[in-house]
Amino acid sequence: MAPRSRTRDDNAGPDEQSAQRLDDADGDLGGPADSSNDPSRAEARSDHRPGNVSEAGDGPSGEGEGEGGADQSAERREVVTFTLDELAARSGVSARTVRYYQSEKLLPKPDRDRDDGRVARYTETHLDRLATIGQLRDRGLKLPAIRSLLRRSDGPARVTDWLGLDDVFRGAWQPASPKLLTGDELSDLVSDVGPGSQGALEDEGLIQRQGQSWLVSNPPLLELALRLMRDGVAFDLITQAGDIIRKNMAKASDQLIDLFVDAYNDGYSGLPEPDQLVTAMGGITDDAARMIFREELSRSVSNLLSDVDRVARTVQKKSS
Numbered sequence: 428m429a430p431r432s433r434t435r436d437d438n439a440g441p442d443e444q445s446a447q448r449l450d451d452a453d454g455d456l457g458g459p460a461d462s463s464n465d466p467s468r469a470e471a472r473s474d475h476r477p478g479n480v481s482e483a484g485d486g487p488s489g490e491g492e493g494e495g496g497a498d499q500s501a502e503r504r505e506v507v508t509f510t511l512d513e514l515a516a517r518s519g520v521s522a523r524t525v526r527y528y529q530s531e532k533l534l535p536k537p538d539r540d541r542d543d544g545r546v547a548r549y550t551e552t553h554l555d556r557l558a559t560i561g562q563l564r565d566r567g568l569k570l571p572a573i574r575s576l577l578r579r580s581d582g583p584a585r586v587t588d589w590l591g592l593d594d595v596f597r598g599a600w601q602p603a604s605p606k607l608l609t610g611d612e613l614s615d616l617v618s619d620v621g622p623g624s625q626g627a628l629e630d631e632g633l634i635q636r637q638g639q640s641w642l643v644s645n646p647p648l649l650e651l652a653l654r655l656m657r658d659g660v661a662f663d664l665i666t667q668a669g670d671i672i673r674k675n676m677a678k679a680s681d682q683l684i685d686l687f688v689d690a691y692n693d694g695y696s697g698l699p700e701p702d703q704l705v706t707a708m709g710g711i712t713d714d715a716a717r718m719i720f721r722e723e724l725s726r727s728v729s730n731l732l733s734d735v736d737r738v739a740r741t742v743q744k745k746s747s
Contacts, residue, residue, distance in 0.1 A: 508538075508548040518557040525557070533560060533574055559586055603648070608634075608641045616649075620656040627662050628652070676716070 515522045528534045534556055540546040556577075563573045563586070576586060608616070613634065617624045628634045633649050635642045643649050655665050690698060698704065732738060 506550060508550055509554075511547055511549065514549040514553060514557075518554055520557050520561070528557070528560065531570060531574065533570065533577065603645050606643045606646045607637065608643060610639065610641070613641045616653060620653055624656065624662065631666055 509517065511522050511525060514520075515525060518525075520528075525534070529536070534553055537547040537549045537553060540548055559577075560573060563576070564570075568576075613625065617628070625634070628649070629636070633643070633645070633652060635644070652662075652665055652669075656662055687698075687704065691701065699707070
């Protein structure tokens with residue numbers, strides 16, 4: 428099970444129309460969850476009483492029978508339970524979003540208070556599940572993918588593996604850290620690259636206004652663009668060149684991922700564990716890309732120089 432953490436309220440969660448279809452009464456849960464496929468369903472159901480503590484057996488009726496068929500009394504223990512509002516307060520997830528997750532079968536169905544069937548009783552299982560959902564959403568997973576991951580018979584282990592691989596992957600290829608610049612700092616950067624440069628950089632998303640400051644999402648990329656502009660390369664050519672490189676690098680990246688995933692799925696021998704492979708490749712990708720790109724540029728330049736007519740036309744247009 429993923430470590431508990433305080434999850435955020437899902438601002439990007441259900442829209443108003445969808446949420447309003449769920450009964451606002453405390454304890455309405457939407458459609459029933461498919462507990463047979465939900466690995467997070469509590470193994471012990473609570474014999475609920477009013478309040479936050481109830482007694483529960485260790486399992487459903489019949490599980491405590493011995494080999495000879497004699498009934499054995501299950502050891503009684505206390506189970507802390509929460510109302511919907513208490514669960515929302517402890518998890519940081521609104522009651523409306525909890526109901527939505529319930530209707531989407533992302534949460535196991537809670538028990539009902541024995542003395543007041545209108546009141547739902549949630550447990551630590553639901554609190555942990557909300558924390559896990561928050562972690563997965565923060566990593567970019569959509570609700571259908573989360574539901575598929577949690578429904579597996581080995582769901583908790585799969586979530587742990589996924590979060591571990593996610594940390595490895597993101598750590599190996601973490602993009603450059605963004606940076607905030609003051610207006611004066613940005614003005615100093617673009618002071619020698621001609622009028623209109625700041626607007627062009629903003630149009631391309633290299634800088635973004637943040638109140639009185641400017642956010643640079645990729646400082647090395649901005650510095651590269653400014654260096655080319657100082658060397659006299661027109662900004663529109665820089666952006667077109669960037670688009671060409673990004674498009675081809677994106678295709679190559681997808682193909683590399685597919686190559687190694689297929690190799691693992693096919694049982695290819697001689698491969699380390701995925702996290703070891705990712706760590707190893709993360710340290711060489713910059714060097715490999717640079718060396719291969721340099722070789723390919725050298726090849727293209729050689730092909731250009733061997734095309735005498737094309738070079739002559741280019742030189743003639745430049746001198747005219």
